[in-house]
Amino acid sequence: REERECRSVEYVDSVEDAVEYLQNTTGTIFISTGSKELKKFTVLKEFSNRVYARVLPSAKVIEECGSYGLSGKHILAMQGPFSKEMNLAQFRHTHAEFLVTKSSGEAGGYTEKIEAAQELGMKIIVIGRKKEDEGFSVQQLVEVLSKKMQLSPKRKVTLLGVGMGHGTLTQEAILALQQADVIIGAKRVVDAVASFGKESYIAYKPQEILDFLQKNPQYNQIVLAFSGDTGFFSGAKKMLLALDTSFEVHVLAGISSLSYFAAKIGISWEDAFITSLHGKKENISLYVHQHEKCFVLLGGGEDVHTICNQLIATGLGNAYITVGEHLSYPEEKIVTGSARELLQEEFSGFGVAMIFAPKQKHLYSMGIPDEKFIRKSVPMTKREVRTISLSYLELQERDIVYDIGAGTGSVSVEAGLCCPKGKVFAIERKEEALDLIRQNIQAFGAWNVEVIQGEAPKVLEELPSPDKVFIGGSGGNLKEILACVLEKNPHALVVLNVIALQTLSEALQAFQELGMVEEEYTQVMISKAEKAGRYHLMKAQNPIYILKGKGGGSVALP
Structure with missing residues (x-):
């Protein structure tokens, strides 16, 4: 095959070199390099009769091709990728003797074009020098072997905790984001990793994410991004249950709001009672009566005042509360005061609170005297x-x-x-x-x-x-x-x-x-x-x- 390819393929450095090569030839030319470079081929003799151009199916592109003198039957407006069989059918239909293509590799359908053209004995002009002995990446080998052996390798899905959102990514998380084809998550989370320049999709409901993955099989390295840590009041829990065995699933931990906040205010947290107000209501005062230290994930700005009122109503108005908002961001705010004092403060958005109970009376287990x-x-x-x-x-x-x-x-x-x-x-x-x-x-x-x-x-x-x-x-x-x-x-x-x-x-x-x-x-x-x-x-x-x-x-x- 290598010997045959050397006879039928001509490698050139640029579009101009391809045009120069074709100047002294006769016969139909099939150009698959797209519309952007098509104008350079108009200097060829009999351009409008010799050239067939395969371009994207947009009105603007088709109009542009027409302005160069190509008639409708010489414009193949189609969206790839194209199989070998589709290429064979188009080459036969246009009676093409020359194929002009770019060296785009496996992902651009290059192999299918080359094999079809060689089967028909066409002369192939490849823009881009032949790459000598570069070999294949692991991903390219997987793609080639899967195609040849008709295998369906599992797509890799990484459930990733982004931490607080600003400067708190782990090294594992950074590597996964660098390798990702697409990042999926709630808007706030996706915005936090926008600097990686990856394609993204805004979604957080498991079924919505699964529907997107099913409709977009081109993504093989998928990152599902979650705020904080994947194991701490995270949507990763439901997502793990929704992903079936057709995916290769990995979970990467992130820095939780609890560990970040406790470090920020200089306390340990292993002895704290932990609860969340996201999407629900709790009488926090009951927990404060039972525990010396309570950590609360707040569901909104009003939650702080609600907690303060509960504590005051149950005789704990002197309990001290430390509230954190916009953790890790430049506008990070941490405020400490008694329940009565914090009623005078304004809070907005989601945050956390650590509540320190005043010294309690003896708490009885079952069997109070x-x-x-x-x-x-x-x-x-x-x-x-x-x-x-x-x-x-x-x-x-x-x-x-x-x-x-x-x-x-x-x-x-x-x-x-x-x-x-x-x-x-x-x-x-x-x-x-x-x-x-x-x-x-x-x-x-x-x-x-x-x-x-x-x-x-x-x-x-x-x-x-x-x-x-x-x-x-x-x-x-x-x-x-x-x-x-x-x-x-x-x-x-x-x-x-x-x-x-x-x-x-x-x-x-x-x-x-x-x-x-x-x-x-x-x-x-x-x-x-x-x-x-x-x-x-x-x-x-x-x-x-x-x-x-x-x-x-x-x-x-x-």
């Missing part, structure tokens, strides 16, 4: 029974919980502390108990507990569906309460405390009729020592029945 609650004469679920009952509820941090017949709110408070990202509704009908519940909420900082005044099941109708329900008092409406709960959530987990045998009988019957499953029935008898002179005597408390059951998925209303 009875004497720590404000009680007066209102009945209260005692510590030991409360602890067992809460363990049966199997509370998760985001659960929605009903405490029906809340009394002093001891169960509500502990449930609230166990479900920091959830919500507890303390439902109580007695007026004298309502104020005690509120006092206990404030005493323990259980700010995710909401007091609901009224009688169940009527007041339950407007509440969100519960995950877990504790019933300490039913007011004679036990079956109706259970039916209402299961109508709202057929799989709700319910725990009851019962003292009277009549109520126990009623509860067992209701469990059976309403199709409760996974039932557990436990009797708890607690005796506690009391001092009598120099002796300690055990004093028994009333036996308590603890009933646990879960909705079976369907409810027969009473």
